[in-house]
Amino acid sequence: MTYLNAIIGHIGGTVLLFVQSLKHLHTLPRQFGRFIEQCYVIGFTSLPIVTILTFFIGAVLALQSGYSMENFGAKQFIGTLVGLSVVRELGPVMVAILIAGRVGSAIAAELASMKVYQEVDALVTMNIPPERILVLPRLAAILFMMPPLTLIGIICGWYGGALVSQYSHAISVDNEAYFAALKSYMKWHDVTDGLLKAEVFGFVIVLVCCYTGLNTRGGPREIGASVTKAVVASLILILVLDYFVTKALL
Amino acid sequence: MATAFTSSPFVDKTFGVTVKDLNKSFGRAKVLRDINLEIKPGEIFCIMGPSGSGKSVLLKHIAGLERATSGEVRIGEFDAGDPATRDKVHLALVFQAGALFNSLSVYDNLALYPREHRQCNEAGIRERVMNALSILSLEKAVNKFPSELSGGMKKRVAIARALVMEPQLLLYDEPTSELDPVMSATISEIIATLREQTAVTSIVVTHDRTLAMNIAERVAFMMEGRIRAVGRPDEFKHPTDPVIANFLNPAIDLKNPRFKQLENSHE
Numbered sequence: 152m153t154y155l156n157a158i159i160g161h162i163g164g165t166v167l168l169f170v171q172s173l174k175h176l177h178t179l180p181r182q183f184g185r186f187i188e189q190c191y192v193i194g195f196t197s198l199p200i201v202t203i204l205t206f207f208i209g210a211v212l213a214l215q216s217g218y219s220m221e222n223f224g225a226k227q228f229i230g231t232l233v234g235l236s237v238v239r240e241l242g243p244v245m246v247a248i249l250i251a252g253r254v255g256s257a258i259a260a261e262l263a264s265m266k267v268y269q270e271v272d273a274l275v276t277m278n279i280p281p282e283r284i285l286v287l288p289r290l291a292a293i294l295f296m297m298p299p300l301t302l303i304g305i306i307c308g309w310y311g312g313a314l315v316s317q318y319s320h321a322i323s324v325d326n327e328a329y330f331a332a333l334k335s336y337m338k339w340h341d342v343t344d345g346l347l348k349a350e351v352f353g354f355v356i357v358l359v360c361c362y363t364g365l366n367t368r369g370g371p372r373e374i375g376a377s378v379t380k381a382v383v384a385s386l387i388l389i390l391v392l393d394y395f396v397t398k399a400l401l
Numbered sequence: 402m403a404t405a406f407t408s409s410p411f412v413d414k415t416f417g418v419t420v421k422d423l424n425k426s427f428g429r430a431k432v433l434r435d436i437n438l439e440i441k442p443g444e445i446f447c448i449m450g451p452s453g454s455g456k457s458v459l460l461k462h463i464a465g466l467e468r469a470t471s472g473e474v475r476i477g478e479f480d481a482g483d484p485a486t487r488d489k490v491h492l493a494l495v496f497q498a499g500a501l502f503n504s505l506s507v508y509d510n511l512a513l514y515p516r517e518h519r520q521c522n523e524a525g526i527r528e529r530v531m532n533a534l535s536i537l538s539l540e541k542a543v544n545k546f547p548s549e550l551s552g553g554m555k556k557r558v559a560i561a562r563a564l565v566m567e568p569q570l571l572l573y574d575e576p577t578s579e580l581d582p583v584m585s586a587t588i589s590e591i592i593a594t595l596r597e598q599t600a601v602t603s604i605v606v607t608h609d610r611t612l613a614m615n616i617a618e619r620v621a622f623m624m625e626g627r628i629r630a631v632g633r634p635d636e637f638k639h640p641t642d643p644v645i646a647n648f649l650n651p652a653i654d655l656k657n658p659r660f661k662q663l664e665n666s667h668e
Contacts, residue, residue: 272496273500276466277513278487284517
């Protein structure tokens, strides 16, 4: 029961943090510098790892499915399979997992350290709400950066699959056939659904990590504990939300 | 040391602090017990006591950073625990470890408050920041980051940051810890001069007997979460209470059984 109470308390606290951040939405234009800084941290610095990861996810997916599909004589549909899997599921989820590990952990660590070393208390006594300058620019930045990051991830995944399909002797589906199959079954809403999912995941990751960081109590040892908590909670929420968002979008 | 503070219309009004039947517990540990205090507007009030007696927790309640288990703290007529009070009272707290923003330079640490509250243009902010830095002899540290400063310098930057805020209520948590005697004396002078020039109410939590006796108009002694005594510094020159006397003039008794134990353990 205590555990359940704690979970309900955390959900309530996270929602409250969002509402408090929203109250300061009108200050966002004059926090443009902070917004750009967060866009750089969240988006630009994550770009290399997103491209590498999604490229190889597409490649492995093509490799694994290519061999199986050949047995059924369906290897001409490999483009469709890789394309749809990456755009609807693997792209948004893998980019979100990567953002949780890379950006979420950094946010939780930074805010937890600010809390432990009383920087957050200093902001409160200065009548500068922490939600305004610590949470709002990060939320805005993730909402702004998540769609392009995911789109780049999806395209890299497609090309990873295309490359393996063409140059793997067992598969040997050329790029033209691969992309023709990909296009024939792909609809615009598949792309928009994937981007919407990524947007939801990114928003939840940043909110959970900010909440966990700002609610750190104790000494420096708790910073590490907060980072672990934030990343684990984010990963669980990504996968749980993935089910519900997919169900809602179908 | 010559000090000059910018005059601000906001500093015209100063506030007293009333603490009524304040109790605070962390789990089973009772940290504050039935605290009652009346701090007058414009007064320099020092809170002394041994480590763990609850001085800093009391200060955090006055700053609105902790919620009381029972009782209340009021700044003027406003509830210190209510976030809306910070819109009505300019309050600054000098934290024991400085609590500077590590990602910002010294200049930006000081400029954050006027910038966020849009009090003046960038030229005005620069003037206020440089004025505060010059008072604390920190002009050369203006572009440094907190990680490049010594503990004492961080403390001085924290005080400068409080000065930039032009507060009506100024709280200091151990302002002279980690400082050398010359800088401690300077800080004492700054606290006194600031009060003289702006009539700001100052509450100082300290272990530093010299600081408290030199600048305070009244001193409160805290022991085990309770206020043991409140009075003018001269009333504590020859304290009758043996606990306070021992705190102010600790006598090391080498015949104390604890020293005997230590001696035996070395043998």
